[in-house]
Amino acid sequence: MNLGDQLLAALSLYGIPILAGLLFVGSIGLPLPNTLLLIASGSFVAGGQMNNWTLIVVATAASIAGDVAAYLIGRWAGRAALRRQIPKLQTQMKKAEQVVRKWGAFGIFITRWLITPLGPYVSLISGASKYPWPQFVLWDVAGNLIWVVGFVSLGRIVASEVQAISALAGDVAWVLFALAIVGVLMWLVWRSRQRPSERRP
Numbered sequence: 001m002n003l004g005d006q007l008l009a010a011l012s013l014y015g016i017p018i019l020a021g022l023l024f025v026g027s028i029g030l031p032l033p034n035t036l037l038l039i040a041s042g043s044f045v046a047g048g049q050m051n052n053w054t055l056i057v058v059a060t061a062a063s064i065a066g067d068v069a070a071y072l073i074g075r076w077a078g079r080a081a082l083r084r085q086i087p088k089l090q091t092q093m094k095k096a097e098q099v100v101r102k103w104g105a106f107g108i109f110i111t112r113w114l115i116t117p118l119g120p121y122v123s124l125i126s127g128a129s130k131y132p133w134p135q136f137v138l139w140d141v142a143g144n145l146i147w148v149v150g151f152v153s154l155g156r157i158v159a160s161e162v163q164a165i166s167a168l169a170g171d172v173a174w175v176l177f178a179l180a181i182v183g184v185l186m187w188l189v190w191r192s193r194q195r196p197s198e199r200r201p
Helices: 003-012 016-028 032-044 052-078 079-085 088-105 105-115 115-127 133-199
Strands: none
Touching: 003 032, 016 032, 016 052, 016 115, 032 052, 032 088, 032 133, 052 115, 052 133, 088 105, 088 115, 105 115, 105 133, 115 133
């Protein structure tokens, strides 16, 4: 099993609590397939394994908490320290700096739900550059709500479509089976009526 399979297995086994932990550390910067986990969680909602509103509230709160933690780490460490401590991620850090410098609040907002791989680095840079705290939280909350609700809903839609196709396939199979039985019975009746006439001289 690869990492994605292991995480999905853990999500299926432990539910919303494990999802909250994964979203939190993923939002700080650990490379995890958080979007995939949200889609999978939506499919669990469709299957009755998770409560939709509990999932949305907990997932949104965990993601926001992770972003705020990354912001505080960046603010505490400073930009120079981040560059020294994360030498292998210079490309991502430079892209994040460009996003914050060029787009400001909109950059924070869009990296929460659309350009999500840059999200943790934008949070770190926002803290390191002392971007205003209230504005960061405001746009972070807005972006995370769109991200969580959007991908959980996508998971529900995909799961319901798969279930509908499976149900349809099952119905079609039963119809074909019933038609086959009717066909056999009709053939037997036809044969029984043919035999007396065949026996006549």
